[in-house]
Amino acid sequence: MTDMERFYEQFTGCIQKEVPFCQASCPFHVDIFDFIEKVGRGAYDAAYKTYRNAVTFPAIVSALCHEPCKTNCPRKEAAYGGNAIELRGLERTVVEQAKSKDPTYYNVPKKKQRTAVIGAGISGLACALRLASKKYEVEVFEASDRLGGHLWNIADGSDAVGGLTPEIFLAEFELQLSEEEIPIHFNRKIADLSELIGDNGEGQGFDAIYVATGAGGEDFGLLDKDEPILLNERTACFAGGSLKGKDTIEALADGINISVSIETYFKTEKLSYPEDQRTTKVKVDPSKLTYKKWPALDETGKIRPEDVQAEAERCLRCQCDSCRIYCDLVSYTGKWPLRIKDEVQATMHEAQTELKGQPAKRLINICTHCGLCDDVCPAQIDMDSMFLEARKRLHRMGRMPWAYHDFWLRDMEFADGKWASIVRTPPGVDKSEYAFFPGCQMGASEPRYVSETYRWLLSKDPTMALFLKCCGTPVKWAGDEEKHAETIYRLRKDWESLGKPKLVVACPTCINNICEFLPEAELISLYEFMEETGGMKPVMKGESEVWSVFDPCSSTGKKDLRRVVRAFATDAGFQLEPLPVQEEHSACCSYGGQVSIANRDYADYVINKRISESDNPYITYCVNCRDNFLGAGKRTIHILDILFGFDDTRGQAKTPTFSQRRENRVALKRQLLKEFWEEEMEERKPETKIRLKISPELQAKLHSEHILEEEVLQVVAFCEEKGRKILLAEKGTFSGYRQIGHMTYWVEYKPVETDDSEKVFELVNAYCHRMKINLEAVWNGKKVDTDM
Amino acid sequence: MEKKLTPICNKCQVELAPHDLHFSYLDHNFRHKVLRCPECGQVYLSEDVVAKIKRVETNFEEK
Numbered sequence: 073m074t075d076m077e078r079f080y081e082q083f084t085g086c087i088q089k090e091v092p093f094c095q096a097s098c099p100f101h102v103d104i105f106d107f108i109e110k111v112g113r114g115a116y117d118a119a120y121k122t123y124r125n126a127v128t129f130p131a132i133v134s135a136l137c138h139e140p141c142k143t144n145c146p147r148k149e150a151a152y153g154g155n156a157i158e159l160r161g162l163e164r165t166v167v168e169q170a171k172s173k174d175p176t177y178y179n180v181p182k183k184k185q186r187t188a189v190i191g192a193g194i195s196g197l198a199c200a201l202r203l204a205s206k207k208y209e210v211e212v213f214e215a216s217d218r219l220g221g222h223l224w225n226i227a228d229g230s231d232a233v234g235g236l237t238p239e240i241f242l243a244e245f246e247l248q249l250s251e252e253e254i255p256i257h258f259n260r261k262i263a264d265l266s267e268l269i270g271d272n273g274e275g276q277g278f279d280a281i282y283v284a285t286g287a288g289g290e291d292f293g294l295l296d297k298d299e300p301i302l303l304n305e306r307t308a309c310f311a312g313g314s315l316k317g318k319d320t321i322e323a324l325a326d327g328i329n330i331s332v333s334i335e336t337y338f339k340t341e342k343l344s345y346p347e348d349q350r351t352t353k354v355k356v357d358p359s360k361l362t363y364k365k366w367p368a369l370d371e372t373g374k375i376r377p378e379d380v381q382a383e384a385e386r387c388l389r390c391q392c393d394s395c396r397i398y399c400d401l402v403s404y405t406g407k408w409p410l411r412i413k414d415e416v417q418a419t420m421h422e423a424q425t426e427l428k429g430q431p432a433k434r435l436i437n438i439c440t441h442c443g444l445c446d447d448v449c450p451a452q453i454d455m456d457s458m459f460l461e462a463r464k465r466l467h468r469m470g471r472m473p474w475a476y477h478d479f480w481l482r483d484m485e486f487a488d489g490k491w492a493s494i495v496r497t498p499p500g501v502d503k504s505e506y507a508f509f510p511g512c513q514m515g516a517s518e519p520r521y522v523s524e525t526y527r528w529l530l531s532k533d534p535t536m537a538l539f540l541k542c543c544g545t546p547v548k549w550a551g552d553e554e555k556h557a558e559t560i561y562r563l564r565k566d567w568e569s570l571g572k573p574k575l576v577v578a579c580p581t582c583i584n585n586i587c588e589f590l591p592e593a594e595l596i597s598l599y600e601f602m603e604e605t606g607g608m609k610p611v612m613k614g615e616s617e618v619w620s621v622f623d624p625c626s627s628t629g630k631k632d633l634r635r636v637v638r639a640f641a642t643d644a645g646f647q648l649e650p651l652p653v654q655e656e657h658s659a660c661c662s663y664g665g666q667v668s669i670a671n672r673d674y675a676d677y678v679i680n681k682r683i684s685e686s687d688n689p690y691i692t693y694c695v696n697c698r699d700n701f702l703g704a705g706k707r708t709i710h711i712l713d714i715l716f717g718f719d720d721t722r723g724q725a726k727t728p729t730f731s732q733r734r735e736n737r738v739a740l741k742r743q744l745l746k747e748f749w750e751e752e753m754e755e756r757k758p759e760t761k762i763r764l765k766i767s768p769e770l771q772a773k774l775h776s777e778h779i780l781e782e783e784v785l786q787v788v789a790f791c792e793e794k795g796r797k798i799l800l801a802e803k804g805t806f807s808g809y810r811q812i813g814h815m816t817y818w819v820e821y822k823p824v825e826t827d828d829s830e831k832v833f834e835l836v837n838a839y840c841h842r843m844k845i846n847l848e849a850v851w852n853g854k855k856v857d858t859d860m
Numbered sequence: 861m862e863k864k865l866t867p868i869c870n871k872c873q874v875e876l877a878p879h880d881l882h883f884s885y886l887d888h889n890f891r892h893k894v895l896r897c898p899e900c901g902q903v904y905l906s907e908d909v910v911a912k913i914k915r916v917e918t919n920f921e922e923k
Contacts, residue, residue, distance in 0.1 A: 474886075809903070843917055
């Protein structure tokens with residue numbers, strides 16, 4: 073079994089397709105979701121059709137049904153309403169209100185098989201009508217001179233039978249049978265089944281017989297048999313309905329089910345009685361189980377017209393949909409786990425040809441790896457790990473679209489490179505007991521998060537080392553196993569070079585990654601370390617304002633971390649109000665899995681879902697949550713803003729662009745080296761003498777398209793140096809492009825009048841694409857590669 | 861209406877003209893007529909054209 077097959081296996085436990093309790097216990101298995109949806113929007117004609125398709129004779133069933141649907145309805149619990157959903161009440165309303173009740177005529181070819189039904193009671197008629205509507209030839213043999221069988225004995229118009237009278241059921245038979253031609257032979261008692269087999273004088277005999285002679289009727293020896301029998305090696309005989317001791321409703325359902333068995337026999341020669349599954353494994357997510365009052369019925373047992381919608385809305389739509397409630401990917405795509413599994417499986421198939429397509433490549437790359445799926449799924453299906461494994465496999469097969477992760481890998485490379493990373497013990501210290509591991513994004517967002525925190529930590533432990541590097545999560549998310557192993561190898565070497573210190577880690581995602589891949593390194597979260605060390609007095613005051621702590625998805629399983637962050641916030645004077653979904657059910661801010669390039673729309677969907685959980689401003693302790701929420705206009709602060717008082721705006725700070733994040737990292741390293749190691753870092757200057765002016769609007773556009781200003785500058789420099797540019801005379805601008813790495817960047821720019829000797833240009837526009845322009849260098853044989 | 865000025869190749873000082881350009885992405889290829897310099901082959905893709913190319917990229921990613 074491959075790794076992926078192990079993941080596919082777990083989907084066999086998925087219970088999403090299990091039917092609701094009411095539908096399972098209903099003899100007709102009425103499609104409740106369909107019915108209730110139609111009732112809810114007042115589409116009574118459509119609801120009537122759904123109902124009739126299941127029960128065959130709506131006017132009779134809605135009057136007589138003993139409502140087994142109510143047995144397991146969760147709404148009958150006092151805590152959720154105290155009364156099961158009044159499905160029969162709704163059905164009666166539908167039967168009464170529907171305007172169009174004419175049966176549907178199915179224009180399908182006539183079938184050659186013939187069925188005889190013995191008994192024109194409710195069970196026999198249901199079976200006959202079902203087969204006739206599928207254009208099988210059916211004849212009914214009735215010993216008496218009327219339709220209805222035992223209904224005549226019970227339909228006294230009383231409340232006990234829902235007011236059913238012979239007029240009602242006869243009218244119902246007339247209506248429902250009106251589209252089919254079914255010969256009914258009255259006063260024709262069948263004494264022996266041999267009358268119906270072989271040549272009966274009207275062509276061939278019958279291929280199937282349904283014996284529905286009612287309670288105490290002639291059974292032709294069928295009641296002794298567990299299975300239907302074959303006569304003459306051709307004619308199948310079935311018995312059912314009241315003859316088998318069933319009540320009216322069950323007898324009717326039996327007739328319908330036996331029509332299916334007869335058709336199965338015609339098609340496959342398989343001879344068996346219907347299997348009637350009345351159980352379900354459905355589970356309802358606890359979050360749906362809230363109290364809703366039930367509207368009382370009127371004196372005739374019907375729902376009052378004004379209450380119909382409320383009653384339909386009261387229905388919980390019992391199905392296992394925990395994944396859709398909690399998993400952003402499932403709710404966004406609208407795909408249930410089994411479909412997701414099928415798409416992933418198709419995409420992972422080794423023998424995949426170009427023609428078949430790989431439907432899940434994007435899907436695999438939009439999982440945020442928050443880890444909620446298996447926590448909330450009753451079958452504990454772990455889609456998160458499946459997607460991660462699928463990413464690795466896509467990468468191994470060379471099928472991973474590079475664009476999904478390229479930007480983040482370059483970002484990581486920069487964070488780990490000479491301009492941004494620091495792995496050092498303090499001056500004069502050879503070996504540190506502790507090292508501060510801020511993670512690669514903190515200093516990019518706000519350099520003081522790293523510098524001020526390190527200063528505070530040094531005041532508590534002067535031997536504290538600084539380990540400013542990326543933990544390797546971006547390569548893990550990219551599915552690049554080789555690069556990930558290299559990253560972890562270097563991380564381990566760096567850790568060893570510091571004397572294997574205990575790590576004080578600020579980022580919860582780094583904590584997870586280090587625990588998983590560098591398990592020999594002891595670690596503690598920054599905030600727990602601060603609490604243990606003592607002396608941390610929050611600078612920012614909460615002033616009794618009501619805020620909510622947003623727990624990042626990577627805080628799952630970190631109870632102490634969640635507690636200590638709340639303790640600091642409370643200590644600062646914030647009043648904390650819990651979010652509806654939090655703590656062990658923390659979801660991702662959209663940063664996880666670096667999904668935003670694979671699907672920007674999805675990333676925005678996730679962010680909006682998170683920030684809509686409460687109107688309160690958020691306190692978080694993951695800098696990526698902070699940046700994502702601030703970027704979407706949500707008031708958010710990082711817990712370090714509270715501890716050190718960095719944010720004068722009280723949650724409305726401006727977040728840096730991707731270009732500024734690089735500058736922040738460089739500036740942070742320069743400052744740290746100067747302050748703590750008394751070293752000057754060289755200037756990071758562009759290789760060109762060209763300078764580019766970029767308006768704030770354009771900076772924002774570059775940020776949103778993941779274009780770095782230094783890349784744009786490289787393109788302009790290339791165009792100017794090589795003269796490869798187009799004059800757009802209309803606008804007085806130049807246009808040009810260059811491929812850098814995988815991406816092709818386009819610039820539109822114009823010269824700016826300046827006094828000094830520096831060449832200054834103003835950027836007018838910039839955009840990029842993933843598509844590579846082929847053979848440009850040697851177009852038409854006129855150019856050689858070196859000219860590019 | 862004012863006539864749109866045709867972009868000019870800065871190197872060759874000639875007007876660009878429509879010509880096929882070949883693109884590739886994730887082992888898929890396609891070609892499209894775009895403005896190029898008839899002399900040196902330099903290309904001009906406006907942002908509108910790039911927006912169309914991006915839609916093709918999205919399709920290729922799902923193939």
